[in-house]
Amino acid sequence: ERRLRAARLAGLQQVPVLIRTGEETDLMKLELAIIENIQREDLSPVDRARAFDRLVKEFNFKHHEIGKKVGKSREYVSNSLRILSLPEYIINALSENKLTEGHTRPLMMLIDRPQEQETLFKEILAKKLNVREAESIARHIAVERARKLIDQELIDIEDLFKEKLGTRVRIEKKEEGGRVTIDFFNKEDLRALLERIVADEKVNHSQIEISVENTSSLTDEEEVLIEDQTSKSEDDESLYSVTNFSI
Template identity: 35%
Template sequence: MNSQVQAAPVRAVPIDLIRPGSQQARRYFDPAALTELAESIKTSGVVQPVVLRTRVWGFELLAGERRWRAAQQAGLHEIPAIVRDDLSDTEAFVIGLIENLQRESLTPIETAAGLKRLGELFELTHEEIGERVGKSREYVSNYLRLLNLAEPVQALVNAAHLHLGHAKSLAGLPPGEQLRWADVAVRQRLSVRQLERKLAALRARKLVFKPGKPGDWKVLERELSDHLACPVTVQADTSGKGEVRVRFHSLDELDGVLARIGYLVR
């Protein structure tokens, strides 16, 4: 896909005729980084062209919004561009998403939302999404898990108050617990490992079960099934020895189970 973009002719397009696309994955632009890029553009110009589509009102920006914004800030009247009128809405979205992922210019939550949108457009599994964007299944699963975070926690991740590792640990908790532990992690400046250890100790304290009658096992099965979002069976003899079985139907479901028990796919 990138080779197709590079093969198209480059032309100068008036900046004031360009508007960002409605499906742009990127929403946040660091003001300091934007100013730094604008200063570079004043000196060296725009090195890589943006990608556009023609519209009745002008041009829709498909990829390169940061360059376009910085060029405006630098006072440019035109910007080098590749015009791709051969793209469908879906293809245009994919081009923009892949460029942002390759440049690592999206926030973690923007990346997660973009990957989710890609999966919805094409009805893809996590592995198939990874193949489309050149990433592993684990990469996709870990990012999509961030969408389980409460919005205030997502905001902390986007503002870089919490790292991706913190976010993955918090994603398996109920919303109220996410907020509480996110606050603890920020206030105490916990490393990812420190947060993981604290959450593991918390889970160990909670895993206390004392059955009184056979029906208690069924209650436990139902509660575990609800918690893990997969069928769970528990078998035990009178001495207390037994096994717990978790049934899953895909690797994506397995990723969800592992997240809920606190195991992080690396």
């Protein structure tokens, strides 16, 4: 029907057609309809991937067989199907044209690291990263992860930071000391990070006060010991207080 309308718009009087008769089954008709739909130029990457997926699951087609039917390579079909392995929120964003099909490649590089994948996704939207910039970030994450495999403790600490702060955190270890990098996307994110850090500091301080208040029944020697420990804790707390650091 679409081709008939197109022929009329083009002013054609005759067009070549292939008429199929009753030997077709309903399944064959469905297959032809799906394949014809795939070849539409305005088909979204997600709809195309879902159509390929139907051909695989309902018709047991191999990737190279689908490629032959639609005039594409096996790799093209396989890469399209990989889109469906992404989280639903990324698939929805792709359907809504909030990111391009090219952006899915760096996101799929982090398929086994959901936190970093989500952070990169947010970064693509917030900073309007192009595909090359997103791929550069994804490769950097992969390289850093491989390098840190020799120091599991560093990875564990980094993961704790990410879980606590809800954003990407990178720890770079040097011969002496190192550097901690915390990603944020806007002023609201930065303020939320600061509030989390300050809230933790207040919790720790209140715990110290509670422990001091419960010393009324102790002996003089025990009170002196508690005071010494409390003083040391306060000194340590002051040393690592957020007020002693600059951003």
